[in-house]
Amino acid sequence: MFRGGRLTNAELNEAARHYDGPYRPYDIVKEVSVATGVVMLIAVILTILFSSPDLPPSTIASWSRSMPTDFVTTALSELDGTSETATYGPPYNHESGSVQQLAFIHLQQWLGVSHPVNAEYDLIIAPLRTIPDAPALQAAVTTYVHAPAKTQAAWTNAYSNALGKATEKQGGAVTVPAGSYGPVGPMMSSLLALAESGGLDGDLLSSKQFYQTDYTKPLLFLEDGSALDDRATYQHLQGTQWGMMNETGSYPGQVWLWLYTFWYQVQIGGLSTSPNVDAIVMAIMGVLSAAFILVPFLPGIRSIPRRIPVYKLIWRDWYSATGAPSKPPRTGDDAPALPSLRPTET
Amino acid sequence: MRGFDISSIVNLNGTAHYVHWHFFLMSVPNLVVIVLMLIVFAVALFLRAPGAKRPGGKK
Amino acid sequence: MSSWTVRVREFGLRNLPPERLLPDSQPAYMASAIYLFGALTIGALVTIIASGTILALKGPAWWHVQSIGHFFNSIHLWSVELFFFFMVIHLWGKFWMAAWRGGRARVWMTGAVAFVIAIPTAFTGYVSQQNFDSQWIATQGKDGMNSLGVGSFFNVLNVGQMYSYHIFLFPVLVIGIVSLHILLVRRHGIVPPIPLADSVADAAAK
Numbered sequence: 001m002f003r004g005g006r007l008t009n010a011e012l013n014e015a016a017r018h019y020d021g022p023y024r025p026y027d028i029v030k031e032v033s034v035a036t037g038v039v040m041l042i043a044v045i046l047t048i049l050f051s052s053p054d055l056p057p058s059t060i061a062s063w064s065r066s067m068p069t070d071f072v073t074t075a076l077s078e079l080d081g082t083s084e085t086a087t088y089g090p091p092y093n094h095e096s097g098s099v100q101q102l103a104f105i106h107l108q109q110w111l112g113v114s115h116p117v118n119a120e121y122d123l124i125i126a127p128l129r130t131i132p133d134a135p136a137l138q139a140a141v142t143t144y145v146h147a148p149a150k151t152q153a154a155w156t157n158a159y160s161n162a163l164g165k166a167t168e169k170q171g172g173a174v175t176v177p178a179g180s181y182g183p184v185g186p187m188m189s190s191l192l193a194l195a196e197s198g199g200l201d202g203d204l205l206s207s208k209q210f211y212q213t214d215y216t217k218p219l220l221f222l223e224d225g226s227a228l229d230d231r232a233t234y235q236h237l238q239g240t241q242w243g244m245m246n247e248t249g250s251y252p253g254q255v256w257l258w259l260y261t262f263w264y265q266v267q268i269g270g271l272s273t274s275p276n277v278d279a280i281v282m283a284i285m286g287v288l289s290a291a292f293i294l295v296p297f298l299p300g301i302r303s304i305p306r307r308i309p310v311y312k313l314i315w316r317d318w319y320s321a322t323g324a325p326s327k328p329p330r331t332g333d334d335a336p337a338l339p340s341l342r343p344t345e346t
Numbered sequence: 347m348r349g350f351d352i353s354s355i356v357n358l359n360g361t362a363h364y365v366h367w368h369f370f371l372m373s374v375p376n377l378v379v380i381v382l383m384l385i386v387f388a389v390a391l392f393l394r395a396p397g398a399k400r401p402g403g404k405k
Numbered sequence: 406m407s408s409w410t411v412r413v414r415e416f417g418l419r420n421l422p423p424e425r426l427l428p429d430s431q432p433a434y435m436a437s438a439i440y441l442f443g444a445l446t447i448g449a450l451v452t453i454i455a456s457g458t459i460l461a462l463k464g465p466a467w468w469h470v471q472s473i474g475h476f477f478n479s480i481h482l483w484s485v486e487l488f489f490f491f492m493v494i495h496l497w498g499k500f501w502m503a504a505w506r507g508g509r510a511r512v513w514m515t516g517a518v519a520f521v522i523a524i525p526t527a528f529t530g531y532v533s534q535q536n537f538d539s540q541w542i543a544t545q546g547k548d549g550m551n552s553l554g555v556g557s558f559f560n561v562l563n564v565g566q567m568y569s570y571h572i573f574l575f576p577v578l579v580i581g582i583v584s585l586h587i588l589l590v591r592r593h594g595i596v597p598p599i600p601l602a603d604s605v606a607d608a609a610a611k
Contacts, residue, residue, distance in 0.1 A: 007600065016507025019432055019597045026397070026431035032444050039448035039491075043456075043484040051354035052479035054469060055537040091557045100552035111554030213565025220562070223544040232541050236364065239545070242371045248538050250362040252375040254531075256489050256524060265369050278552035293517040296505035306599065310501035313391045315598040317398070318434040353472060379490065387494045390438040398436035 009302070021322075053248045055231075060204070060218055063227035064195035065171045071195060072174050072188050073163050074225035078119040079184070080156035085220040086119035092220070093117060100279040108279075115216055123221050127203040128191060137190045140183030147182070155182035171196060239264045240272075260285055420592050428591075434598050442495035443590075449488035450583065454576065456481040461572050465535055465564075485527060492520060504596045512593060515586035522578055529571035532561050543567075 007015070064071040077083035087097030091114040099108050117123075128141050144152060162176035173189060194200045204217040222228055237243035244261035247253035263281040264272055271277060295301055305311060312319070362373040459477045460468065468474035496516065505513040532543040543561045550556040560566055 012503075012599070013506050013508070015600055016509070016597050018507075019594065022433040023430035024397070024433050026429060026435075028427060028429070028431075031441075032447055035441065035444035036448035036451045039445060039484065039487055040452050040455075043449075043452050043480050043487060046483040046486075047476060047479040049355050050358050050479070050483075051475065052482045053359060053538065054475065054478075054534075057535065057537050057540050088551075090554075091551060091560075098548065098551070107554035108551055108556075109554075111557035114557040115560060213568075214560065214563040216560065216562040219540060219544055222540065228537075228541055228544060231537060234361075236362065236373065237541055237545075244545075245376060246362075246373055247375075249359040250373075250375055251358050252379045252486060253373065254527065255376050255379050256493070256527075265371075267369075276552070278549045282549055282553050289521050293514050293521065295500070295517070296510040296513050302503065302505070305501050305503040308501075309599075310391070311503070311599050312601070314437045314439055314498070314502060315434055317394070317436040318598050319601050321433075379486070383490060383494060386490075387439075387497055390442065390494065390498070393438035394436050395438050395440055 009299075012306075050251070053251050055235075055248050058222055058227045058231065059198070060195050060201045060222060061198040063222060063225060064192055064200075067225070067227060068168045068170065068172070068174045068192055068196075069163060069166050070226045072166075072192055073160075074221070075124060075188060075191055076156060076160055076163070076184070077224065078123045078221065079187075080153065080160075081120060083119055083224045085117060085123075085224050091115045092216075093119075100276040102276065102279050102283055117217060117220060119220075122207070122217055123204065124187070124191060126207060127194060127200055128187060130199075130203055131190060131194060134190065137186055140186045144183045144187060151182070155180075155184045159184045159188070259288070421588065425594075426588075426591055432595060432597065435595055439494075439498040440595075442491050442498060445491040446488060446495050447583075447587075449484050449491055450579075452484035453481060453488055454580075456484060457572065457576070465533055465568055469535065481530075485530070489523070489527075492523070496520065502596060503599060506596050506599075507593070509589075509593045509596055512586065512589045515582055515589060519579065519582045519586055522575070522582060526571065526575035526579055529567045529575055533564065533568045533571050535564065539564075 060071075074083065078086055081087070084097065085092065087095045089096045089099035090108050090112055093113060093116065099106075101108070125141060125145065128137065131137060144155070147155075158179050159176065159181040162179050162181070163174075166174050166176045168174045174192060176185070191200070194203070201218060204221065205212050205215065207217070232238055232243065233241075235248045236246050237248070239261070242258075242261045242265065244264070245254050245257040260281065263284055264277065266272055271280060274280060291298065291301075358375075362375055365372050365374065365377055456477050460474070460481060463471075463474060468478035499513065499516070528542070528546065532539045532546065546561045547556055550559055550561055559570075
């Protein structure tokens with residue numbers, strides 16, 4: 001209870017229930033209509049001046065053509081199970097690479113695998129199986145799929161090392177030094193050709209049904225590579241760049257997300273580098289949002305407007321017109337009756 | 347795909363400038379919006395609404 | 406037992422008689438320009454819905470292929486910026502007036518909930534853009550959603566789902582909570598000034 005002033009919080013609330021003072025004419029419908037017209041005009045002026053941003057999306061085709069080595073490196077990581085998608089965890093699979101928790105609360109795990117994505121099969125094997133009239137390729141895929149895990153790992157590790165010394169032709173092939181990669185070599189070069197032709201974009205989208213709005217597979221694949229990442233860094237959209245509140249180009253962004261992105265910059269207590277940073281930030285913002293909604297009930301917070309009297313500026317005309325009383329209104333049996341709110345009692 | 351629209355008077359598709367101070371990093375457009383909000387708020391505190399009169403009957 | 410209809414009607418008339426729902430006068434203490442920002446926020450919301458309705462008529466891909474579509478998309482984006490701009494100034498004003506006084510806690514709370522709900526509403530819009538920005542925001546946003554298990558039923562990588570949340574489900578919620586907020590304002594009236602004698606400065610001066 002704030003006693004720096006004269007009234008308790010309860011007395012202040014009671015005093016605010018009633019007003020029996022003067023009114024003046026007011027046209028509420030006109031005010032809202034004029035306000036709407038003014039805002040529409042401002043929006044149209046801003047549109048004519050600045051338009052809005054529309055950077056074309058990356059596709060698997062555009063990514064594989066402009067960054068073929070990066071594409072093949074990513075595809076290999078999907079095949080050998082080391083990519084971020086392959087190791088993510090729920091809701092995509094049962095791994096734990098990106099699983100977060102808040103103390104003993106494991107919501108991500110508890111809500112389970114609801115959008116199963118098998119990186120090796122869905123992103124690599126299944127699309128390769130759709131390539132027609134390629135018996136050598138299909139034999140290579142069959143060899144890979146039936147090989148023991150250790151053999152598969154030997155092939156993929158060797159190929160991964162070779163990619164470090166690869167040469168590429170944009171829109172064309174990736175050439176690695178000779179080595180024993182088993183069927184992995186032809187699988188990767190066929191997948192690259194499929195991607196560059198645009199076929200992989202379509203394959204990943206319509207693998208289960210013709211009409212599809214679920215871009216989970218192509219977007220996870222794209223995100224595992226560098227195409228989106230490099231563009232995001234250039235546009236200052238990374239988490240470490242306060243990216244959550246930024247827009248592409250020089251447009252104003254989502255300024256209201258300033259406090260969400262702020263926590264990702266806090267290094268105290270290892271917050272910004274914690275594997276649970278997303279869960280922690282969401283929890284912090286949940287608590288702060290609840291506190292924001294409940295301001296009227298928070299002692300201390302609800303007293304701030306009385307401690308820092310900005311209200312004296314807002315109601316200065318009223319105070320000078322009514323003559324500010326030197327004593328607060330009295331309450332109790334001998335106090336004058338509090339004025340009532342027109343037109344009906346609250 | 348048309349890419350970004352060029353039919354605007356001011357082209358905002360170039361790279362933004364940034365204000366970087368210790369760990370604070372904000373784009374100039376966002377900073378402009380925030381500063382504008384503070385200015386508009388302050389001005390609104392001092393201005394009267396249309397139709398409101400100063401005490402004594404004068405607008 | 407009296408009819409439900411009569412009870413609803415009497416509840417409505419008791420709390421919001423016509424002259425309170427649509428008054429033609431206002432308390433004399435409402436002189437400051439800060440009082441305009443609620444109406445400006447409503448104006449921005451109307452502009453968002455109007456421009457959004459036009460965008461919905463032609464579907465999500467329209468603005469990428471037609472200049473007139475891009476024009477209405479720009480109006481939609483700028484009116485969102487204006488909505489948050491005016492809404493936050495409105496909430497600053499209401500905070501410094503301690504506008505929750507006198508039984509008006511629900512007015513503050515519904516306004517705060519409107520702000521909180523506006524954020525995911527805007528988010529679903531950003532991921533419905535079908536351009537690079539939406540690809541990035543979706544792939545980043547999914548980690549926040551997944552970390553709390555929300556991703557198991559709210560897939561930000563599913564453009565169809567996000568679009569239907571954005572053009573129907575969230576707008577219904579926003580319009581509902583904003584309408585409740587406005588009706589509560591009309592029900593309780595605009596909060597009277599803080600009594601001037603109630604201040605630390607006055608107490609210290611005595």
